[in-house]
Amino acid sequence: MAPLIIRIRSKLGTERVEATEETTFAQLIQKITSKSKFHTYSFSKDPGNTSPLKDDQVTLRQLNFKNGEMIYLHGTENPTEEKKEKNQIEESGYGAVVEDEVDVQLGKADGWLQQKYNPKYCNHGPNGKCMQCMPIAPWAILEYEPFKSQGVKFIPFTAYVRKMQQNSAYANKSTARVISPESYKQKECDRHPPWPEGICTQCQPAPIRVQGQPYRHIDQILFQSPTLVDQSTGEQRVGFLYGKYVVHPNIPLGITAVVLGIYEPPQRSNRGESVLQEDPEEGKVDEMAAELGWRKIGFIWTDLLTENGKIQERAVQMTPSEIIRSTKMQNKHLSPCKFSTANFMGSKFVSVVVRGEERERAKLKGAGNKEGGVELGGYQTSDQCMSLVADSIIRESKQNNMVRVKKSKTKFVPEVSYSGKNEYNIDVIQMANPYVPTEFFIIPMTCSTPKEGEAVERLFLTTDFPIENRGENINSNTVSAHLRKRTSPKESFSDFHLLVHLTRILPRDELNTVIRAIKGDQQVEERAKMIRDELISRGNDNGNAQSAAPTNKASTAGNPKERDLMTMMMSLGIDENSARESLFATNYTTVEAALEYYYSR
Template structure:
């Protein structure tokens, strides 16, 4: 790099040689010295650093001189260029993880030379470079980063370049930013619509030679590529659910028998009265009380399926997610929102209406025991409960080309329950473990479920009927929560240009029906609702059945929102949805039920404590020990909560022993169970459980015999406990974790 600087100073026309250019690209900026963290803290540390620097605005870097540095061990010295306009943000994060803070006097720099020893590269070495200290600051300006504005029919963009960059580098960056297929067609000018010059004709000239300075506005033009037929290869890269691939291969026609009154043809004939119906036939849907057609029936109605399956498909996919945000890159050329807005970049008006299709038609609980175990916590404590449903998607024959979500297990994340509601904690490691365990069992997260139960006080075991036509079925707050979750779990489909459309994530609410019995209601929210929540257009209101439209703000554009209804004269009229509208316009009803012949995946007849429950429901080593002693492993293993807790102990090897345990749970193989019991991991688990049970019983005897406070404290200290930092099961009486050394609390 120094040779390049000398060349530029003495002979500006001399180009930089390849070796020097390679050396220059080796420069880096050191933001902190090495920190030594435990592996379990790496993810959280990375998130903290990202959050600390996320709000930092982009800034330019300039060099202010040369200085020598050495590391703390004086084993290596560096010759570096001092940097200005940088701020250290790492001290607070380092202190949070009990790490040494940043250097007392941080000097940000970019090192370009190093040598062994702490004082080898000293000031004398710097002075040995001819005239470097006096002229380096001037020469380094040739390497400073500058921003060049380019304006085209796609709007104004800012490109980072340096004065020494060839104009071809600027051309390539413009092509990448604007997604121009043929960069050779790009022209440039310093005036709009005048004197446009092809950028390729200026090849070999640097931006400094062309007098392009920081902040200059350049006008560019380019030729748009001719429309190419859409390739089916892009759609083949989208990995759909297996049920979608299966339904794609089905014709979906609704077969009808021969009408005895109107069909006059032979048995092998066909007429208008007996020919098959399309899966979206409105008369058939109304006759069978199907409020919303299935997603694949909707595809047949749009014609997307036929186009996609054919060989002459030349148009873009038909499905497109609704977006109500202001477009940031408007082709009109005006400053971006909120400085300016036009009809091209502003979202269109929203007319609320019932969504004609649904991604999931039915929710099927593989066994009634799943719901009973989930409700038992409310029955025992009176506190509401929330859980994530894990299962799979299968074809649903009751609806043409329908899809059902089969629920096999419910995972309950950490939460604070109350009689009137509940509060969920932030996503933690436990949810990740639940997803991984479900994936090992061939399941995925299909929805969420929660209770809204209140005893009516009659003593008959009945509950209040709170959700009905005169109050609400699904509150506005629940709509917003469901929209956020559905956006988090998009539905992969090859019929969308983005590869995703809608969501199969369902929401189930357990409440009371008109007879006072406990019942389940299942819902989804429309794609319009998801788009409005994403664009920050709506918010929940105090009245549960009403959704509010937000007021416009400096950084929030609110389009016109309307909804239609029948007035007292039975006429359909349109009304402005501001300031509020009924949540029914955002809901999609989903049916639910149980199979005629239950065949659940997890068949254990013994109940294992559910995760994250308090009191007598707590999961610990003692409860696991009692569970394993209550029967044979081949029967006990088939319990999702047992598998999840066993894996969280970290004793069994995930790559071998844990997978073997999952295989025993799913196949109920005596041979696999015997093989698992002979593994070292399983023997270690049993040993730990026996020692934990023995120490717990010994502590209990000491407490009862001593009867004093010290005996009670000794029993508590000897009880096994799971470290909340590294999930290691501690069986000793120390308050610090034996594995990671962190305290119990």
């Protein structure tokens, strides 16, 4: 019996079913409907269903079916199944995706930028629409004010996804998975020995074209208060940003990362750099942040270059080593995305550098950079950069504006190219031999603090508890002295850095009680008062809590030479801040040089 391939076309697409000439039409229908999602159905040889085929025992030979015959399936889907699919995130075998809360909110937003009727430009009545007052698509906002004059170069990620869905051929555009993270890994292949002994077209990764990214996952970084960033140590410092992601109030479908607290992990710091050390308490801080309703949202570091005691302008936005470090952190904090075939796309994790203010911007403000201006720069690295780092394609280099393509004897590295200008200023494709400009990977965003009258969460009332891991001896007397300054549990515990310290000394249930008290939960106020009294009594048991102020920052911070210089300066009657500033300005050389600077100010 000659085999037949029967094509079945429906609104869900075209499928193929194998049969023979002796197969009855009833048997063919059974094969089709066993895989079909339709609740009711009928078949015909024409799209209009003018002559339905009957379900009987007639063979395909009798129906004159040929190999490759096309029949049309007309049916309606099961209403309960259709409703079930709409309520679930699972789709096409990709698995369930738990979206971030901000993405859920954006999913319900329209996103189109509404324009008002303007009688000056609109040649119609107030109820009509024209090109001057039509709503603007969220992916086209860069061509319109105020975004055009502000120089905004990236559209929000959600707007980019909707543009991709709008241009897709999927029937249900609103749920289509239209984006995928890049992968540059060599596929597994059993046709030949592993690289470098063999490779073939089936397993060889395609050449890589490095391109700029048109979208960004975060559109603004908002610091709850300018006092969050403390630069008073005279050393380079790093920290993790904790806060929330919220919908941007002014950019359609945009996201703001709101920084509510900064945790400084253990680190080895000096005037040139700060190196992270192992942190056994990081998990506890993450749990504490989760109880507050916060999460780890970014990384911050200082790069305050000095010359003759003045902070200098930073030469680049991000150095190659900073790009690689930030990218590795983004790869640890992937952003779930139900429109991606991988269930994630990019990251919302941000990077902030505290740097010398850009000279031109400082001049516009009326204060040259020679005065030591400081500003915050907010960045992410592109999704392509995340894939290149994850697959070990690029690494840092000694050139400030270039990353280097890795060379490997044990791993196949595909060719890497990018678009650049040649000596005649013409756009050409250039090979990475072996460098790629960092400009392709850096996604900048603004850092700001709330404007007057702008509402922002302010959970903590004070910021005077010593910052963790700065070499200070924070003990029970320190905690007792801080708590005695205020009466109510909410006010007493309302300090982020105090809460970080309490993660080390309080059981989990008591810490959660303190957090509930900070949030204003009246049910735990009495229990929180008992915890407060207990912590105060611990300090009293160890001596006079009022005299047990934290040990001087200069006594333990920095290396031994710097500590000795600070001690000598302060023994001469110079206050701590002035002593640190003078030593920092003279690169911690000698006391004589610092004194000369101090008296010449």
